[in-house]
Amino acid sequence: MSRHANATPNEKNEYQVTEKDLPLHCPTPEMSLWNSHPRVFLPVTETGSAKCPYCGAVFNYVGEKHGHH
Structure with a gap:
């Protein structure tokens, strides 16, 4: 997951994750x-x-x- 500089906090509601994001938890560290x-x-x-x-x-x-x- 990549951080978007112009995104507002938790603006996205769908994410693609890969093996490097495991174990997956929400909120993720990348979320504002x-x-x-x-x-x-x-x-x-x-x-x-x-x-x-x-x-x-x-x-x-x-x-x-x-x-x-």
Whole structure:
């Protein structure tokens, strides 16, 4: 995820994440208001996407899926 210099705090509501963003939690350190709600970890690798129950941000995983064998 990249920080946008002209973005207002938590302006985006959809993010693409990769292996380097794991373990994924919301809010992320890149979000302007990183302390805007309690940190919640999201299991994005299991389903390919996850939605934050606090702010509604959607995270789409664009890496290799980690399925159970």
